[in-house]
Amino acid sequence: MFEFRILSSDPSSNARCGIFSTPHGDFTTPCFMPCGTKGAVKTLTPDELKTLNCEILLSNTYHLMLRPGGDFLKSVGGLHKWMAWDRPILTDSGGFQVFSLATLRKITDEGVTFQSHIDGSTHHLTPEKSIELQEQIGADIIMAFDECPPGGCDYDYAEKSMKRTHDWAKRSLKAKKRTDQALFGIIQGGIYKDLRTESAKFISDLNLPGIAIGGVAVGEPKPYMQEVLETTCPLLPKDRPRYLMGIGEPSDIVMAVSQGIDMFDCVLPTRLARHGSFWTHETGRETITASKYTSGTKPIEENCNCYTCKNFVTSYLRHLIIEKEILGHRLLTIHNLHFLLNLMGEIKEAIGKNEFQKVFKKYALIQ
RNA sequence: GGGCCGGUAGCGUAGCCUGGUUCAUCGCGCGUCCUUGUCACGGACGAGAUCGCGGGUUCGAAUCCCGUCCGGCCCG
Numbered sequence: 227m228f229e230f231r232i233l234s235s236d237p238s239s240n241a242r243c244g245i246f247s248t249p250h251g252d253f254t255t256p257c258f259m260p261c262g263t264k265g266a267v268k269t270l271t272p273d274e275l276k277t278l279n280c281e282i283l284l285s286n287t288y289h290l291m292l293r294p295g296g297d298f299l300k301s302v303g304g305l306h307k308w309m310a311w312d313r314p315i316l317t318d319s320g321g322f323q324v325f326s327l328a329t330l331r332k333i334t335d336e337g338v339t340f341q342s343h344i345d346g347s348t349h350h351l352t353p354e355k356s357i358e359l360q361e362q363i364g365a366d367i368i369m370a371f372d373e374c375p376p377g378g379c380d381y382d383y384a385e386k387s388m389k390r391t392h393d394w395a396k397r398s399l400k401a402k403k404r405t406d407q408a409l410f411g412i413i414q415g416g417i418y419k420d421l422r423t424e425s426a427k428f429i430s431d432l433n434l435p436g437i438a439i440g441g442v443a444v445g446e447p448k449p450y451m452q453e454v455l456e457t458t459c460p461l462l463p464k465d466r467p468r469y470l471m472g473i474g475e476p477s478d479i480v481m482a483v484s485q486g487i488d489m490f491d492c493v494l495p496t497r498l499a500r501h502g503s504f505w506t507h508e509t510g511r512e513t514i515t516a517s518k519y520t521s522g523t524k525p526i527e528e529n530c531n532c533y534t535c536k537n538f539v540t541s542y543l544r545h546l547i548i549e550k551e552i553l554g555h556r557l558l559t560i561h562n563l564h565f566l567l568n569l570m571g572e573i574k575e576a577i578g579k580n581e582f583q584k585v586f587k588k589y590a591l592i593q
Numbered sequence: 594g595g596g597c598c599g600g601u602a603g604c605g606u607a608g609c610c611u612g613g614u615u616c617a618u619c620g621c622g623c624g625u626c627c628u629u630g631u632c633a634c635g636g637a638c639g640a641g642a643u644c645g646c647g648g649g650u651u652c653g654a655a656u657c658c659c660g661u662c663c664g665g666c667c668c669g
Binding site: 369 | 625626627628629635636
């Protein structure tokens with residue numbers, strides 16, 4: 227049911243192009259998964275996502291647990307039906323919220339106690355509970371419950387949280403009942419090579435249909451991400467997709483693909499859009515509120531095929547963002563997602579034609 | 594002709610009565626930067642007024658007094 231086939235490989239790097247099959251259809255890799263944290267990619271409809279060639283979405287267990295709740299989602303037939311998205315979905319386990327909502331929680335080997343960021347109510351999340359919720363939500367790919375320590379944490383804590391993550395991965399696997407969902411394990415270990423090595427081997431040995439690398443871009447110095455990938459990727463089974471969690475800067479994506487990563491997710495394109503920023507191939511990351519766009523009469527990118535660039539000029543987009551018009555958020559979100567999903571398309575095409583290095587260079591400096 | 598209210602950065606305002614660590618508040622706007630498994634259409638920083646104008650009182654005035662200009666309103 228969860229076949230992963232490698233379609234082509236790049237001879238000049240570890241990049242590969244593949245296809246992963248799920249109950250809601252196939253998606254091709256390397257892929258980028260827009261974040262639909264609370265059951266929606268902020269500001270866009272499912273149809274618009276399809277127009278952007280989005281093949282798979284990410285959603286989030288922690289947020290859906292608080293509202294509307296797992297029981298409810300199960301009662302309405304699962305998230306796909308509820309949000310009217312019939313393509314694959316991956317749910318994060320809530321592990322990242324253990325990190326990002328750090329002031330509101332307490333972690334033990336048993337699990338995590340959270341204060342809801344919504345109303346302060348107390349919630350408990352364990353590997354078993356996370357898997358149960360993810361089965362109620364019904365995503366095609368579900369994630370093991372992990373602990374994502376801060377990037378700057380010391381060796382002892384990185385080791386402790388890695389071991390806890392390993393234990394939780396085993397418990398996640400054991401708790402899993404449904405057979406129509408693929409459980410991915412998560413590698414941790416901070417910035418420490420021996421821990422990453424140990425974690426890569428441990429998670430690989432669980433023989434899961436996919437493997438994720440977590441705990442990067444969480445505050446550690448930038449060069450460590452590539453180092454982690456160089457340490458980790460060679461140890462992973464080649465016939466399983468590798469998912470680098472939370473990564474979305476174009477330069478990071480091409481770097482990670484060259485190391486053999488197949489899947490990405492990131493809030494960057496959608497969040498940047500809502501904060502008035504966007505990417506261009508020429509100049510990288512830009513801010514639409516910059517005064518130079520006050521009377522701009524050209525689109526963000528003249529030769530971009532997205533709906534936004536086909537129809538609107540920068541002065542209008544700037545106006546919308548400054549006026550806090552929702553349409554501004556939508557239009558920049560469309561452009562940014564188009565930019566990233568188009569990048570993934572270029573990568574896939576290039577790998578098939580042995581031209582990956584060209585794409586690598588094109589995006590190497592875009593953050 | 595008489596009376597009242599108001600005149601502080603691009604805009605809207607606080608302070609004025611009880612004059613001095615407020616030579617100036619806050620919001621919007623403006624500018625720059627930040628943003629990587631989304632708490633966050635969010636966050637940080639910055640530029641910008643000498644307080645309508647003139648004079649007086651005082652050691653010291655946006656703050657009190659006089660005059661004057663501008664805007665609005667009211668009564669003749």
